Amino acid sequence: MAISISVTVNGKTYNHEVEPRMLLVHYLRDVLRLTGTHVGCDTSGCGACTVVVNGRAVKSCTMLAAQADGAEITTIEGLASNGDLHPLQEGFREEHGLQCGFCTPGMIMTAWQILQDNPNPSEEEIRHGLEGNLCRCTGYQNIVKAIQYAAKKIG
Amino acid sequence: MKNIDAALHTRGESQYVSDLPKPAGLLYAAVFASPVAHGEIVNIDLKKARQHSGVIAIFTARDIPGENQIGPLIPDEPLLADSMVHYIGQPVAIVVAVSPEAARKAVKSIQMEVKELEVIVDPRAAFQKGEIIGSPRTFELGDVDSTWDVCDVIVEGKCEVGGQEHVYLETQAVRAIPTEAGTMTLYSSTQSPHAVQRTVAKILGIPSHRITVDVKRLGGGFGGKEDQATPWACLAALAAWHLQKPVELVLNRHEDILMTGKRHPYSSDFKIGLKKDGTILAYEVRHYQNAGASADLSPAILERTLFHSTNAYFIPNARIFAVSCRTNLPPFTAFRGFGGPQGMFVMECAIAKAAEVLNIPREEIQRKNLLKEGDEFPYGQKAEAARAEVTWDKAVKTYDLSAIKQRIDKFNQTHFEVKKGYALMPICFGISFTATHLNQGSALVHVYTDGSVSITTGGVEMGQGFSTKVVELAVKTLGISPERIRVESTNTTRIANMSPSAASATTDLCGGATIRAIEQILSRLKRFTAEQLSLEKPDEITIQNEQVLYQGKPTGWDWKELIQRAYMARVSLSAHDFWAPPGIYFDRTTEKGHPFNYHVYGTAIIEVTLDCLRGIYQIDSVHLVHDLGRPVNKLVDIGQIEGGLAQGLGWMTVEDLQFDEKGRLLSNALASYKLPEVYFTPEKIDITLLEKADNPRGPYGSKAVGEPPLMYGIGVYFALRYAMRAFAPDKDFPFQAPLTPERVLINLYGDTKSSSISVKPQSEEKEVQPVSGK
Numbered sequence: 068m069a070i071s072i073s074v075t076v077n078g079k080t081y082n083h084e085v086e087p088r089m090l091l092v093h094y095l096r097d098v099l100r101l102t103g104t105h106v107g108c109d110t111s112g113c114g115a116c117t118v119v120v121n122g123r124a125v126k127s128c129t130m131l132a133a134q135a136d137g138a139e140i141t142t143i144e145g146l147a148s149n150g151d152l153h154p155l156q157e158g159f160r161e162e163h164g165l166q167c168g169f170c171t172p173g174m175i176m177t178a179w180q181i182l183q184d185n186p187n188p189s190e191e192e193i194r195h196g197l198e199g200n201l202c203r204c205t206g207y208q209n210i211v212k213a214i215q216y217a218a219k220k221i222g
Numbered sequence: 223m224k225n226i227d228a229a230l231h232t233r234g235e236s237q238y239v240s241d242l243p244k245p246a247g248l249l250y251a252a253v254f255a256s257p258v259a260h261g262e263i264v265n266i267d268l269k270k271a272r273q274h275s276g277v278i279a280i281f282t283a284r285d286i287p288g289e290n291q292i293g294p295l296i297p298d299e300p301l302l303a304d305s306m307v308h309y310i311g312q313p314v315a316i317v318v319a320v321s322p323e324a325a326r327k328a329v330k331s332i333q334m335e336v337k338e339l340e341v342i343v344d345p346r347a348a349f350q351k352g353e354i355i356g357s358p359r360t361f362e363l364g365d366v367d368s369t370w371d372v373c374d375v376i377v378e379g380k381c382e383v384g385g386q387e388h389v390y391l392e393t394q395a396v397r398a399i400p401t402e403a404g405t406m407t408l409y410s411s412t413q414s415p416h417a418v419q420r421t422v423a424k425i426l427g428i429p430s431h432r433i434t435v436d437v438k439r440l441g442g443g444f445g446g447k448e449d450q451a452t453p454w455a456c457l458a459a460l461a462a463w464h465l466q467k468p469v470e471l472v473l474n475r476h477e478d479i480l481m482t483g484k485r486h487p488y489s490s491d492f493k494i495g496l497k498k499d500g501t502i503l504a505y506e507v508r509h510y511q512n513a514g515a516s517a518d519l520s521p522a523i524l525e526r527t528l529f530h531s532t533n534a535y536f537i538p539n540a541r542i543f544a545v546s547c548r549t550n551l552p553p554f555t556a557f558r559g560f561g562g563p564q565g566m567f568v569m570e571c572a573i574a575k576a577a578e579v580l581n582i583p584r585e586e587i588q589r590k591n592l593l594k595e596g597d598e599f600p601y602g603q604k605a606e607a608a609r610a611e612v613t614w615d616k617a618v619k620t621y622d623l624s625a626i627k628q629r630i631d632k633f634n635q636t637h638f639e640v641k642k643g644y645a646l647m648p649i650c651f652g653i654s655f656t657a658t659h660l661n662q663g664s665a666l667v668h669v670y671t672d673g674s675v676s677i678t679t680g681g682v683e684m685g686q687g688f689s690t691k692v693v694e695l696a697v698k699t700l701g702i703s704p705e706r707i708r709v710e711s712t713n714t715t716r717i718a719n720m721s722p723s724a725a726s727a728t729t730d731l732c733g734g735a736t737i738r739a740i741e742q743i744l745s746r747l748k749r750f751t752a753e754q755l756s757l758e759k760p761d762e763i764t765i766q767n768e769q770v771l772y773q774g775k776p777t778g779w780d781w782k783e784l785i786q787r788a789y790m791a792r793v794s795l796s797a798h799d800f801w802a803p804p805g806i807y808f809d810r811t812t813e814k815g816h817p818f819n820y821h822v823y824g825t826a827i828i829e830v831t832l833d834c835l836r837g838i839y840q841i842d843s844v845h846l847v848h849d850l851g852r853p854v855n856k857l858v859d860i861g862q863i864e865g866g867l868a869q870g871l872g873w874m875t876v877e878d879l880q881f882d883e884k885g886r887l888l889s890n891a892l893a894s895y896k897l898p899e900v901y902f903t904p905e906k907i908d909i910t911l912l913e914k915a916d917n918p919r920g921p922y923g924s925k926a927v928g929e930p931p932l933m934y935g936i937g938v939y940f941a942l943r944y945a946m947r948a949f950a951p952d953k954d955f956p957f958q959a960p961l962t963p964e965r966v967l968i969n970l971y972g973d974t975k976s977s978s979i980s981v982k983p984q985s986e987e988k989e990v991q992p993v994s995g996k
Contacts, residue, residue, distance in 0.1 A: 109474050
């Protein structure tokens with residue numbers, strides 16, 4: 068039994084029939100072919116799959132596609148506008164907040180939420196916000212700096 | 223220069239294996255793995271699994287057309303278990319279906335009957351039973367036996383150090399696509415494309431030239447994809463070969479943790495003899511490496527343990543014994559540091575114990591025994607451009623060690639349940655593959671008629687920033703804009719027989735080859751320019767900012783014009799070149815030689831705060847002085863230092879790899895295996911690079927960076943030990959890492975007479991000898 072869903076992803080509306088058990092991350096990756104959202108652990112432990120659903124950062128491996136019916140979703144592919152990098156994307160580049168790049172999209176989408184909640188976060192607030200995202204390459208210092216860079220730029 | 227992939231990474235446009243566009247008819251594979259750690263296979267029942275909807279085929283060992291053998295050093299590892307299983311997680315069968323879910327569902331209904339055999343998880347127990355891999359090895363310097371008598375103090379002890387799960391964020395992944403005439407292309411998340419090519423060819427029983435392996439980038443490797451990306455590639459290739467359809471195999475996190483090898487746990491005994499003033503006269507150590515069920519890279523990793531067992535110290539009389547012990551755990555494998563960290567940890571334990579007995583600060587012994595110019599390592603090489611003392615002294619001065627000590631001791635005097643601790647950690651790490659033949663790198667450079675440049679090397683980009691450094695080297699050599707340069711995927715058709723991207727050596731080897739390939743093209747271009755413009759000295763032609771200069775003055779030609787003219791005049795605009803650093807050798811019969819091109823040095827000072835009621839702790843700061851030579855890209859290299867440090871700190875503290883006596887992995891998910899997260903990292907990290915530190919043996923004077931910084935993390939163990947001793951000065955704590963908060967509490971409040979707080983059985987405190995195998 069398939070379920071009809073209608074979702075708006077990065078400003079574009081899609082209508083699809085999905086299996087009730089299909090996870091949002093698989094819908095984004097396999098149906099819409101938005102592969103910037105990565106699967107790192109399947110169990111909401113790593114945050115590589117983080118996207119923004121109705122204005123909140125969500126781990127898309129722990130949400131069903133069916134639950135996203137009617138939602139507005141932003142994935143990493145939808146963050147830059149008119150080819151210009153979002154200040155967060157710029158921050159990760161400028162501060163070298165990335166190495167292998169696999170956790171980067173999830174980090175950036177979580178960071179988006181941090182700045183949404185508080186445009187001028189303290190380092191402690193940034194760390195608190197990033198607690199659910201894992202990076203094995205960087206040691207996090209530059210990720211924190213990248214978000215500080217973006218906060219400054221936006222602010 | 224920023225990371226050249228940054229724009230792609232931050233826009234989510236970088237493609238990892240499972241992001242590649244799906245070819246029509248793509249099938250998905252899942253692996254059935256042994257649920258028992260040791261036994262004889264009586265029967266495998268595939269009937270139920272075959273009936274699952276969506277299942278296309280199931281393959282077992284009998285379906286392998288070539289050789290069922292993937293052991294990289296010793297042929298002791300089948301791709302699929304045939305008659306025996308040797309560890310939980312060992313691949314037995316592969317199910318191919320129309321979706322990953324269908325394949326996994328079918329895997330669950332495979333039934334295997336096994337006659338269970340005795341399970342060994344402890345390396346010392348394995349050693350006693352003669353279950354060893356290769357021969358035990360001993361490095362020796364001076365005369366240890368006759369030195370004990372002249373020592374003022376002799377201290378002995380035992381160390382246990384745990385393994386470490388890689389947790390590369392991208393799990394093992396491969397896509398195998400059959401192509402015409404019995405050929406195949408594999409997109410594999412591997413650090414070693416050539417190993418995948420060679421082994422797939424062997425499994426299929428066909429020549430290597432029929433297999434192409436292509437690698438764009440890895441979502442992390444850390445050694446975990448040096449050799450252990452190979453089995454998954456072979457399995458996907460086997461299925462694709464039989465079905466003549468593209469097959470993808472991506473392990474999920476649980477499967478990846480269960481089925482793949484990790485950093486080796488070691489159990490070691492040490493004996494150290496010193497003069498009263500702290501001068502080390504003799505050191506003897508015996509390392510029992512837990513190799514897991516097959517050799518994998520264990521003997522090579524053991525060798526690096528031997529090389530680094532005296533860390534950054536000169537010890538005139540040393541005997542280092544090490545043996546790989548076969549157990550019924552997944553084959554342990556490469557992990558950043560490659561056995562070096564385990565050897566260095568034991569050395570630091572011996573020094574700590576000696577300092578406690580002599581009642582002097584640990585760093586007094588450390589400083590007194592640091593390597594000096596010309597000092598001999600136990601493997602015969604002499605320290606050249608030794609920077610152990612200079613980095614140490616600079617760290618002590620820059621970060622004001624005496625102020626740190628005063629602050630900490632004052633804090634400890636005024637606080638009862640919370641204690642602070644500090645430790646210094648010098649490192650000395652040899653750069654080169656210890657298997658001399660692997661020290662070769664290749665590059666292929668094309669200049670196209672529009673002036674754009676394409677570079678392929680034998681190196682794999684896995685987050686370490688190799689591609690960025692290649693562009694940096696190319697810009698430096700060519701004198702043109704970085705926008706003109708593209709680093710291609712690593713591909714076995716463009717580069718043959720590449721060594722793995724490992725041993726911190728990729729930039730040295732493949733970057734070195736890139737420089738040479740570019741120089742070939744440049745020398746043709748210069749000759750051509752000299753002829754065309756009637757210039758006498760081609761050597762005095764240079765290219766700067768895209769302009770062709772002669773004796774520093776413009777010739778009127780720019781890069782684009784030069785290339786177009788050269789092409790029309792039929793000058794070759796492509797070059798392949800090779801770099802094999804000279805002077806590296808090692809004789810395994812005498813265990814002496816000159817195995818390393820050079821060494822990387824540095825010193826870290828680590829401070830911690832420990833809550834002695836709860837066992838929890840915070841790493842307050844890490845200050846370090848590191849030797850990068852003349853770095854090619856500081857941003858990338860400092861990123862490597864911070865990342866390596868975080869992994870080293872994690873290994874020593876929270877990353878607790880646990881197996882039970884049945885060989886079951888208990889820490890089998892991110893929920894039960896703690897990874898350093900954003901709060902774990904030190905509140906303050908200061909990195910000072912050694913200045914005016916040239917390195918004529920590295921590209922443009924640079925030094926390798928990848929592995930050495932991990933070993934700074936070892937210091938945190940001793941900082942915590944300092945804090946524990948401040949709280950309980952009368953207790954004698956066992957040397958056992960990782961020092962999790964739980965173990966801190968057991969140390970502080972448990973019975974510490976016996977060190978048997980590990981799940982692993984502890985052997986008797988007696989001399990053990992192998993039953994056979996030498």
